[in-house]
Amino acid sequence: MSALGSEEHPLRVAIVGSGPSGFYAAEALIRTGRTVQVDMFERLPAPFGLVRHGVAPDHAKLKEPIRVYDSIARNPQFRFFGNVTVGRDVSVEALRAAYHAVILCSGAETDRRLGIPGEDLSGSHTATEFVGWYNGHPDYRDRSFDLSREVAVIIGQGNVAIDVCRILAKTVDELKHTDIAEHALDALAESRIREIHLVGRRGPAQAKFTNKEFRELGELVDCDPVVEPADVMLGPESLAELNERSGTVAKKNMEILQGFASRPPRGCRRRVFLRFLLSPVELKGGGRLESVVFERNRLEGPAGQQVARGTGQRLELACDLLFRSIGYKGIAMPGLPFDARQGVFPTRDGRILDDGGAAVPGLYASGWIKRGPTGIIGTNRADSVATVGSVLADLPLLDTGPKSGADGLSGLLAGSDRRVVSYADWLVIDRAEVERGAAKGKPREKFTRIGEMLALLGIPAP
Numbered sequence: 001m002s003a004l005g006s007e008e009h010p011l012r013v014a015i016v017g018s019g020p021s022g023f024y025a026a027e028a029l030i031r032t033g034r035t036v037q038v039d040m041f042e043r044l045p046a047p048f049g050l051v052r053h054g055v056a057p058d059h060a061k062l063k064e065p066i067r068v069y070d071s072i073a074r075n076p077q078f079r080f081f082g083n084v085t086v087g088r089d090v091s092v093e094a095l096r097a098a099y100h101a102v103i104l105c106s107g108a109e110t111d112r113r114l115g116i117p118g119e120d121l122s123g124s125h126t127a128t129e130f131v132g133w134y135n136g137h138p139d140y141r142d143r144s145f146d147l148s149r150e151v152a153v154i155i156g157q158g159n160v161a162i163d164v165c166r167i168l169a170k171t172v173d174e175l176k177h178t179d180i181a182e183h184a185l186d187a188l189a190e191s192r193i194r195e196i197h198l199v200g201r202r203g204p205a206q207a208k209f210t211n212k213e214f215r216e217l218g219e220l221v222d223c224d225p226v227v228e229p230a231d232v233m234l235g236p237e238s239l240a241e242l243n244e245r246s247g248t249v250a251k252k253n254m255e256i257l258q259g260f261a262s263r264p265p266r267g268c269r270r271r272v273f274l275r276f277l278l279s280p281v282e283l284k285g286g287g288r289l290e291s292v293v294f295e296r297n298r299l300e301g302p303a304g305q306q307v308a309r310g311t312g313q314r315l316e317l318a319c320d321l322l323f324r325s326i327g328y329k330g331i332a333m334p335g336l337p338f339d340a341r342q343g344v345f346p347t348r349d350g351r352i353l354d355d356g357g358a359a360v361p362g363l364y365a366s367g368w369i370k371r372g373p374t375g376i377i378g379t380n381r382a383d384s385v386a387t388v389g390s391v392l393a394d395l396p397l398l399d400t401g402p403k404s405g406a407d408g409l410s411g412l413l414a415g416s417d418r419r420v421v422s423y424a425d426w427l428v429i430d431r432a433e434v435e436r437g438a439a440k441g442k443p444r445e446k447f448t449r450i451g452e453m454l455a456l457l458g459i460p461a462p
């Protein structure tokens with residue numbers, strides 16, 4: 001038989017998930033110059049993962065990678081199968097039988113937990129829910145957030161926490177020409193929030209914000225950043241961290257923080273309080289959230305490895321709304337090994353490992369479900385190139401017999417039972433969203449219900 005990857009014997013690869021890691025894996029496969037057929041499966045009718053449903057609506061430029069993904073999707077070696085949940089509509093085993101290799105790029109769709117009393121009180125939410133809600137993710141379409149009181153608290157000091165903070169802090173005029181979901185814009189227009197507390201368990205030198213995002217907090221139309229002068233004083237270990245090569249971003253963040261601390265307030269309607277060395281230990285309330293109890297921390301350990309240690313000193317802050325933005329977590333897939341603590345598939349060089357630590361033939365991972373929930377969009381490119389490198393290195397070891405690809409997945413594409421959203425179908429949805437948005441001066445008005453998207457395509461809702 002001719003070699004795998006030749007015209008007579010194409011390499012068939014299934015990719016699960018259409019976020020950055022999925023598209024960069026597809027790109028890397030297509031660029032090998034071999035004859036490859038890539039089929040991408042996505043649980044939603046709309047592609048692009050967190051670039052569509054995570055990246056903040058007021059950061060339109062950061063969504064530009066979608067243009068690259070669009071050109072990958074138009075390559076004849078690529079097919080998109082939207083509205084197909086792997087593990088429910090089609091099993092990983094069925095994919096393994098139909099393809100030479102399966103690359104799981106399913107991201108990190110749930111959250112880490114604080115593990116403190118009151119965490120699930122009404123009024124306490126995950127950042128994931130709020131982000132999904134304002135970005136029109138169908139899973140979060142019907143969530144509601146009580147924006148009728150004055151104080152909101154955000155736990156965590158990463159870029160997601162900043163996104164949440166900015167969306168709460170901005171005026172409607174700053175948001176109305178973005179692709180924010182209409183239901184969110186309407187609710188935010190009625191928001192009475194005046195104080196937002198952005199709380200870190202460690203100090204300002206350990207905050208995970210990037211400089212551009214942090215600086216932006218000082219550039220909002222009607223919101224003043226507030227910093228305690230004592231918080232810009234650092235201990236010797238933190239000062240040492242700033243002077244290391246890895247400390248460049250933190251050093252700039254400290255300059256930005258000092259700028260916030262020294263500027264006079266403008267008397268804005270809203271204020272963002274940057275608060276440090278505080279860990280939430282309990283959320284209190286009779287039925288719904290009324291206050292959060294923090295323990296004050298000190299930093300312990302050498303520079304670069306400082307951890308937050310409780311001092312026993314507590315303080316209570318009355319608040320009505322709280323967002324936990326302490327990191328995302330991946331979800332297991334039926335029948336596959338999983339590292340539940342880290343929320344990732346156990347891997348070596350992108351190869352998924354069984355419980356004994358041996359690589360499962362033909363099964364790979366990339367992106368957040370491989371590395372955990374860190375890194376910007378571009379980080380996933382090198383990650384997917386590396387995983388595809390492992391696929392190519394393994395070609396002699398794979399089951400090299402001819403594979404059917406999606407055409408052999410019985411029922412999935414069947415005539416009357418049509419449910420799959422192709423890339424051409426997605427382009428119909430895309431055009432309709434852009435048209436809906438144009439009427440309001442927005443780049444698009446997303447469809448936020450799967451049924452609406454399917455109805456547009458004449459696909460009956462499930």
Ligand SMILES: Cc1cc2nc3c(=O)[nH]c(=O)nc-3n(C[C@H](O)[C@H](O)[C@H](O)COP(=O)(O)OP(=O)(O)OC[C@H]3O[C@@H](n4cnc5c(N)ncnc54)[C@H](O)[C@@H]3O)c2cc1C
Pocket residue numbers: 016017018019020021022041042043044047048049050051054055056059062084085086087105106107108109131160163328366367368369374375376377378379380
């Ligand atoms: C709120 C937020 C904002 C961000 N903003 C930025 C930013 O502004 N700039 C930046 O550079 N980075 C940003 N990032 C980081 C960036 O989004 C991630 O690095 C990147 O999206 C991770 O890519 P991924 O492909 O691993 O996962 P994802 O983008 O999450 O893609 C995973 C895809 O898999 C699909 N899926 C899951 N399970 C299944 C299944 N069983 N069957 C089929 N499909 C499935 C999901 O629906 C999803 O489409 C942000 C992250 C978050 C959380």
Ligand SMILES: NC(=O)c1ccc[n+]([C@@H]2O[C@H](COP(=O)([O-])OP(=O)(O)OC[C@H]3O[C@@H](n4cnc5c(N)ncnc54)[C@H](OP(=O)(O)O)[C@@H]3O)[C@@H](O)[C@H]2O)c1
Pocket residue numbers: 113114155156157158159160161163200201202206207208210213279280325326327328373374375376
């Ligand atoms: N504009 C952008 O480029 C953009 C926007 C959004 C997201 N992203 C990227 O997406 C990735 C994920 O962002 P993220 O904000 O979810 O994660 P992150 O950067 O890892 O930040 C998580 C934050 O949660 C804190 N935390 C974790 N566990 C905690 C606990 N038990 N109690 C209190 N605080 C806790 C962490 O503090 P410690 O440091 O003490 O652990 C940290 O401040 C990042 O790489 C980010 O840069 C980029």
